[in-house]
Amino acid sequence: MRPRIQLLSPEVIGRILREAFELLMDPGVRVGSAPVVELLRSAGVEVAAGVADNDGVARIPERLVQQCLASAPRDFYLYNRQGEKAVHYGGDDVHFDPGSCCVQMLDPETLEARPSETRDLVRIVQVTETLPQFAAQSTAVVCSDACGDSRAASAIGDLYRLFVVLQHSDKPVVTGSFSAAGLQGMIDLLAADSGSPDKLRQQPRAVFDVCPSPPLNWSEFGSRNLLDLARAGVPAQIVSMPLAGGTAPVTLAGSVTQHAAEVLAGITLHQLAGPGSPVVWGGAPAIFDMRTGGAPMGAVETAMLNMACAEVGKRLGLPTHGYLVATDSKLVDAQAGAESARSAMLGALAGINMISGAGMLESLACFSVEKLVIDAESIASAYRLARGIEVRGDEVRGDEVPSEKARGEKVPRETLATAMFAQTGLSGEFLKLKETRALFRQEQHLPSPVIDRSARGSEPASDVFTRARIRVDELVSKYRKPTLSEDVLRKFQAIVDREADRAGVVGTETGKNVGAATGTTLGALGG
Amino acid sequence: MSDPLFGAMRQSIIDGAPDTATELAHQALANGIDPLEAVNQGFAAGIKFAGDQFGCGEMFLPDLLASAEAMKAAIKILEPEMLKRGSEREALGKIVLGTARGDIHDIGKNLVATILSASGFQIFDLGTSVTPEQFVAKAKEVDADIVGVSALLTTTMAGQKAVIEALDRNGLRPRAKAIIGGAAVTAKWAAEIGADGFSRNAIDALELAKNLMGKVMNEVRSKGIAEA
Numbered sequence: 001m002r003p004r005i006q007l008l009s010p011e012v013i014g015r016i017l018r019e020a021f022e023l024l025m026d027p028g029v030r031v032g033s034a035p036v037v038e039l040l041r042s043a044g045v046e047v048a049a050g051v052a053d054n055d056g057v058a059r060i061p062e063r064l065v066q067q068c069l070a071s072a073p074r075d076f077y078l079y080n081r082q083g084e085k086a087v088h089y090g091g092d093d094v095h096f097d098p099g100s101c102c103v104q105m106l107d108p109e110t111l112e113a114r115p116s117e118t119r120d121l122v123r124i125v126q127v128t129e130t131l132p133q134f135a136a137q138s139t140a141v142v143c144s145d146a147c148g149d150s151r152a153a154s155a156i157g158d159l160y161r162l163f164v165v166l167q168h169s170d171k172p173v174v175t176g177s178f179s180a181a182g183l184q185g186m187i188d189l190l191a192a193d194s195g196s197p198d199k200l201r202q203q204p205r206a207v208f209d210v211c212p213s214p215p216l217n218w219s220e221f222g223s224r225n226l227l228d229l230a231r232a233g234v235p236a237q238i239v240s241m242p243l244a245g246g247t248a249p250v251t252l253a254g255s256v257t258q259h260a261a262e263v264l265a266g267i268t269l270h271q272l273a274g275p276g277s278p279v280v281w282g283g284a285p286a287i288f289d290m291r292t293g294g295a296p297m298g299a300v301e302t303a304m305l306n307m308a309c310a311e312v313g314k315r316l317g318l319p320t321h322g323y324l325v326a327t328d329s330k331l332v333d334a335q336a337g338a339e340s341a342r343s344a345m346l347g348a349l350a351g352i353n354m355i356s357g358a359g360m361l362e363s364l365a366c367f368s369v370e371k372l373v374i375d376a377e378s379i380a381s382a383y384r385l386a387r388g389i390e391v392r393g394d395e396v397r398g399d400e401v402p403s404e405k406a407r408g409e410k411v412p413r414e415t416l417a418t419a420m421f422a423q424t425g426l427s428g429e430f431l432k433l434k435e436t437r438a439l440f441r442q443e444q445h446l447p448s449p450v451i452d453r454s455a456r457g458s459e460p461a462s463d464v465f466t467r468a469r470i471r472v473d474e475l476v477s478k479y480r481k482p483t484l485s486e487d488v489l490r491k492f493q494a495i496v497d498r499e500a501d502r503a504g505v506v507g508t509e510t511g512k513n514v515g516a517a518t519g520t521t522l523g524a525l526g527g
Numbered sequence: 528m529s530d531p532l533f534g535a536m537r538q539s540i541i542d543g544a545p546d547t548a549t550e551l552a553h554q555a556l557a558n559g560i561d562p563l564e565a566v567n568q569g570f571a572a573g574i575k576f577a578g579d580q581f582g583c584g585e586m587f588l589p590d591l592l593a594s595a596e597a598m599k600a601a602i603k604i605l606e607p608e609m610l611k612r613g614s615e616r617e618a619l620g621k622i623v624l625g626t627a628r629g630d631i632h633d634i635g636k637n638l639v640a641t642i643l644s645a646s647g648f649q650i651f652d653l654g655t656s657v658t659p660e661q662f663v664a665k666a667k668e669v670d671a672d673i674v675g676v677s678a679l680l681t682t683t684m685a686g687q688k689a690v691i692e693a694l695d696r697n698g699l700r701p702r703a704k705a706i707i708g709g710a711a712v713t714a715k716w717a718a719e720i721g722a723d724g725f726s727r728n729a730i731d732a733l734e735l736a737k738n739l740m741g742k743v744m745n746e747v748r749s750k751g752i753a754e755a
Contacts, residue, residue: 431634432596437543437589449584455727458714 002092003388005349007308008256013315016253020260021062023216028059029265033180033220035227039272055220058265065264068271074317076235076278078136078172079203081193081482086172087135089207089235089280089319092351094386095135096344096379097174098128098372099326099360100209101161102141106361106368108469111331113366116141118164124359124369125168126479127472133376133383136172136207137165138356141367154178155503156496159185162206163496166193167489170482174237174356176209180224183208185499187232192491193484201233207280207354209239212262214247223269230274237280237321237354238266243295244305246288252301256308259285263313280354281313282321297326297363298339306343307350319353325375326357326364332371332465336361340371341378348382370468373475377450384445391416392439530560533569536601540573541580543593545600552604562605562612570601574645578730591642591729598645618649620672620740623665625657627686632679635708638729639675646733659686659693666694671703672743673736678709687712688720695721701746704739708732 008016028048031037032055037047040058047056075090087095104113105120124140139161147157158178165173166189177183186208187200194200210225212218218226229236240262242248244255263281270279285305286295296302306322313320324343329335340358347355357364358379359372420435430436447453450464450471484492532555539547548570555565577594580586586594622643626636633655644650651669653661657676666674674694676687687707694700704723707716717725724739726732 428634429637431589431592431638437593440587440589446587455710456713457727 001388003349003386004092004351005307005346006311007304008311010315012253013312016257016260016312017315019257020264021065023258023261024060024062024065024265026059027216028057029261030217030219031056031058031223031269032218033223036218036220036223036269039227039269043272060265060268065268068268068275069264069316069318071271071275072267072318073276073278075319076204078207078235079205080172081170081205083203087354089278089353091353092314093353094348094351094355094383095353096325096355096358097134097136098124098138098140099323099357099364099367100138100140100174101176102360102365102367103144104362104366105141106330106332106366106370108368108370108465113330113362115144116367117145118143119145120367120369121161121164122168123472123476124367124372125165127369127372127475129169129171130475130479131373131376133379134171134358136174136354137169139165139173139175140359155182156185156499158182159189159496159499162186162189163492166190166492167484168481173206174209174354175206176211177225180221181502182499183225183228185495185502187228187234188495189492190234192488192495197232204233204235204278207235207237207278209237209282210266211239211241211284212266214240214242214262215258216262216265218262218265218269222266226266226270227273230270230277230279233274233277235278235280236266236270237282238263238270239282239284239321239323240266240309241284241286241295241323242305243286243288244301245290246293246295248285248288250288252287252305252308255285255305256312259283259305259309260312267318279318280321281310281316281318282354283309284323284356285309286323294328294363296328297323297357297360298328298335298343300342303343303346306352307346310350310352314351320351321354321356322347322350322352323357324352324355325379326360327371328361328363330362330366332361332368332374332468336371337374337378337464340375341381344375344378344382345385348379348386351386369472370465373448373450373468373471374464377447380445380447390442530555530558530564530568532558532560533565533572536565536569537573537576540570540594540597540601541576543577543590543597545593545597548597548601549604552601556604556608562608565605566602566609570598571647574598578642578646578733582730588638592638595641595645619647620736620743621649621651621669622673622675622736623651623653623662623669623671624675625653625662625677626655627676627678627683628656628658628689629686630678630680630683631655633677635679635710635729636675636677639677639708639726639732642729642733643736648736659689662690663693663697663699666699666703667697671699673704673706673739674699675706675708675732678707678712680709681711684709684711684716687716687722691720691722702743704743706732706735706739 037056040047045058047058050056077085078087080086105116107114121141128134128137142157147154147160162175190206191197191200208229210222212222240259242255242258244250248255248258286302287299289296310320324347325340327336327339358375359367361368450467536551581591624640626633640650640652676690678684678687691705706724707722708726712725724735726735
């Protein structure tokens, strides 16, 4: 039996959806771009004039939403560079990826936050690449060295992050664009990596976060991204982020309702533009902290919101996403561990398909690669818990033991304990049993040395942060950079150059800046 | 001499495959390989590797025990021939083991016995809840190099102290070294009761025993020189 946690009864989910449909009609949804208004009107949606020229308030009828829900796929896969299915968005499958998109990095020496740079992103990608707990990469931090200075350069900061990640990873990527205009360059980059836009559509390597603005507002940026992704057939992950009490009703149930309305509106836009294109019922809902005015990502209510939102998505049969495994602490301390491990477990027990947030401190403002490896341990424990207690009714074949002796031999295991006692009697020698050796790896999660279970020795005990720093160094030295063909690298560079021009980067000045950082990425950080 | 069988022997121990180890031991005898060579260059290399792998967290207790069992199986086949040739494997040292009085927890002690035995020590295992007098008697009888006392509980750890005091009273130390182990045992406790060493696990115990044997040998040598 796989353990599950559910927070909402079927009746409450029904009420949430009913009220969400009501919200889509009254007060309706703000839509902020002319093409979106046009798309909705052509589908028969009434769009009243808004404040600005190009925005309006759409009243989206349930009938149309239901039609769009019907065309949205129940599940889909993300593929790795080798073309293998690596992430299954659907059912109760659970995956984790690091959080994104920080602008600060925790310096493990000084314990201070400093602007994140290309070298930080590379290190995060290297560590993520080696850890099986992470099914996907994320474009985790903004690279201030390459894209921090001028407005034009920061306009391609989103592309640059993906450019760095693709060079250093074979895993699928959870990413996102910073602007309406920036998306195409990123899609082009992925298509160049996959071989062609068609190949990318058939075997998508990345999913793009697209965010509505609470409450009930699909801005020009977000809605244009949705349309472009739907048309390109590249998966979109709708990340609605109501803040309960701030930008959404204070009640958790009320915020889940607003979340549902925002995502339903997003799916409608998305499926109208590209019926059948993959889309995820995602979110980063949180409570609104009444002391600080912040969004406490480590709060248990925040985890509850994520779980409940995913339950609504599951009711609709859609792939799900949530934002957990993060903390509000500024240091990698006990608070960070407690909050992150707790929400990793809750997310896994809720069966959320993709859980973003590992590695993040300070309510998503700061990233720590040391925290990432500690979170990986929490995630492994969460996976173990979610697997539940397995009753092994069938026979185990001896070849589960890495031993020639046992090969082909059958060890009877129909009983829970009596067959093993039949061998040991009262001697207590369970360590010597074939069953022990064959099964302990399945029964027990064996943590990395980040987790201290050793007996006290003569040397002073170390803390988890110290061990995590050692572990990060070990993983980085184990990491091997993927080999990309010269052709793909040339195409990458051409796209980055083209987008730099488009963003108004004066070739000589900031172009050089991006190029220099690119050179660093291609060269020295190649490892 | 290097025989292609040696690699297979080493592997059979790493795999923890007693049947394969037995078969290879028979094969070695049939091929006329010196059984001592087979142990030292073949099987023992496997135990060494397994111990190292355990030490760095790549192998686990059940794997290590399986390796030790495979080692035992091979030795069992080779031993009669070694005796016949008068080339029996020289024990690394003689170790008396037991759990402290009142303590019946012996998983740790058994592991230490298995690993040390597979690594070439001669083990005299007194079992559980052993009195200081029993330790002393056995140590005297076999002229033990090392006496190891295991205790799981903080309440039975006092028994380790009692054994060390008894060894001292009977003049068995410093000739014999006293080592302790167990979940609650710390370096501080070991120093407090005057133990010659302590270890946290079976592989550390192996290292400790080897180091102490080096000490024993040196002392024997310097004593010899002094007497000469």
